[in-house]
Amino acid sequence: MSERDFxxxxxxxxxxxITIADLPAELRAQGEEALxxxxxxxxxxxxxxxxxxxxxxxxxxxxRRSAARRLMERPWLLAPxxxxxAALVIWLGRPEPVATPAAAIVTVRFVLTAPDAxxxxxxxxxxxxxxxATPLVRTGANGLWTATITLPAGQxxxxxxxxxxxxxxDPAAPAVDDGFGRRNSVLxx
Amino acid sequence: xxxxxxxxVALLAMQQGIADRLAGRVSPDIAALVGELGTAAAARxxxxxxxxxxxxxxxxxxxxxxxxxxxxxxxxxxLDTAAGALRNGGLAAxxxxxxxxxxxxxxxxxxRDIAQLARSGAPVPEVTVGLRVAGTLVALGVPPFETVTxxxxxxxxxxxxxxxLALPGQVQAQMAKGVAPAQAAAGLARAAAAQGRRxxxxxxxxxxxxxxxxxxx
Numbered sequence: 001m002s003e004r005d006f007x008x009x010x011x012x013x014x015x016x017x018i019t020i021a022d023l024p025a026e027l028r029a030q031g032e033e034a035l036x037x038x039x040x041x042x043x044x045x046x047x048x049x050x051x052x053x054x055x056x057x058x059x060x061x062x063x064r065r066s067a068a069r070r071l072m073e074r075p076w077l078l079a080p081x082x083x084x085x086a087a088l089v090i091w092l093g094r095p096e097p098v099a100t101p102a103a104a105i106v107t108v109r110f111v112l113t114a115p116d117a118x119x120x121x122x123x124x125x126x127x128x129x130x131x132x133a134t135p136l137v138r139t140g141a142n143g144l145w146t147a148t149i150t151l152p153a154g155q156x157x158x159x160x161x162x163x164x165x166x167x168x169x170d171p172a173a174p175a176v177d178d179g180f181g182r183r184n185s186v187l188x189x
Numbered sequence: 190x191x192x193x194x195x196x197x198v199a200l201l202a203m204q205q206g207i208a209d210r211l212a213g214r215v216s217p218d219i220a221a222l223v224g225e226l227g228t229a230a231a232a233r234x235x236x237x238x239x240x241x242x243x244x245x246x247x248x249x250x251x252x253x254x255x256x257x258x259x260x261x262x263x264x265x266x267x268l269d270t271a272a273g274a275l276r277n278g279g280l281a282a283x284x285x286x287x288x289x290x291x292x293x294x295x296x297x298x299x300x301r302d303i304a305q306l307a308r309s310g311a312p313v314p315e316v317t318v319g320l321r322v323a324g325t326l327v328a329l330g331v332p333p334f335e336t337v338t339x340x341x342x343x344x345x346x347x348x349x350x351x352x353x354l355a356l357p358g359q360v361q362a363q364m365a366k367g368v369a370p371a372q373a374a375a376g377l378a379r380a381a382a383a384q385g386r387r388x389x390x391x392x393x394x395x396x397x398x399x400x401x402x403x404x405x406x
Contacts, residue, residue: 123249125242125246128214128242128245129242129245129246129248129249129250130249131249154321155289155292155321155324155325157246167250174325174326174328174329174357175328176292176295176296176297176324176328177295178246178250178260179243179247179259179260179263179264179295180246180247180250180252180256180257180260182250184246186296186324186325186328188321188322188324188325188354188357189354
């Protein structure tokens with residue numbers, strides 16, 4: 001049953017304005033189901049899973065509908081919405097329809113394995129190719145470098161800059177000719 | 190005699206905007222070249238951001254002037270080619286679609302491929318996403334024919350346009366299993382075409398209405 005299907009009295013029940021005993025008999029089953037759905041929402045904290053070395057993927061796509069508007073219409077949605085937001089954090093690599101591409105923001109994790117590097121950054125169309133703007137952080141002892149940033153939906157080109165001088169395409173991403181005899185990695189969100 | 194200063198003011202504003210974006214990032218020679226090319230491109234309805242980005246990229250990578258100039262001119266040509274192809278495909282494209290088309294050309298698609306995607310019948314925003322995805326698929330190694338077939342079938346399948354964005358990942362997943370890029374794309378295209386013949390999934394049936402609630406105390 002979707003949120004739109006609940007009877008107004010059931011919504012009052014979810015709001016806490018009335019109890020299950022206040023519902024007419026024919027609505028009690030629906031009310032119990034709504035309460036059961038609400039109780040089933042996982043409110044525990046969410047930890048991101050370990051990121052495979054070759055992964056460079058979208059983590060979160062911002063919702064396209066106005067959350068504020070939805071909450072104004074249905075304030076009882078707040079509790080499941082909080083849990084849904086947490087669930088979105090681990091909803092990896094699931095692009096949604098792009099009705100308002102300019103407004104969509106995607107969180108992306110860049111990963112490069114470079115055991116011998118002293119310094120790794122990522123430069124691309126999203127940071128004006130500034131090789132100092134987005135440093136990666138060394139995580140662990142196996143030479144894994146990562147950075148997590150938010151990007152607007154669209155198409156981006158980028159490369160890693162190792163030790164301030166060596167431009168390296170992402171081995172886990174598709175790449176195109178950069179026009180200068182090298183390759184740029186491509187990220188389409 | 191008074192002259193209409195509007196176009197001149199717009200031209201100056203355009204050049205100043207380009208100069209501001211390039212200030213401190215590229216050499217004066219490159220800035221002048223991009224200002225000239227960008228102003229002409231804007232007058233033809235083309236986006237100027239790809240030109241600015243290529244100039245900044247070349248300078249950031251320490252590329253000599255002549256090679257940066259050649260690359261920026263190439264981008265301008267690709268924008269022209271993309272705009273013409275979209276027109277040939279019957280699409281009144283905006284600058285985002287033209288930029289997406291130019292990227293697809295960079296990746297290896299032709300003007301004819303761009304026109305074919307434009308003829309898919311999808312709205313401009315969906316075609317724009319389709320062009321970006323098509324370029325990404327070609328960059329993954331999918332041949333142009335299979336790329337255009339897959340993206341066109343997906344655009345025409347009635348599925349949400351955002352599903353286009355999942356295609357490169359689906360192809361990569363198949364490639365990880367040892368499937369050739371062309372085969373992977375062909376399989377996905379067959380599935381999309383079958384979906385298109387069936388039509389979009391039906392809407393869920395609505396439950397019967399409930400009686401109006403009694404007035405709240």
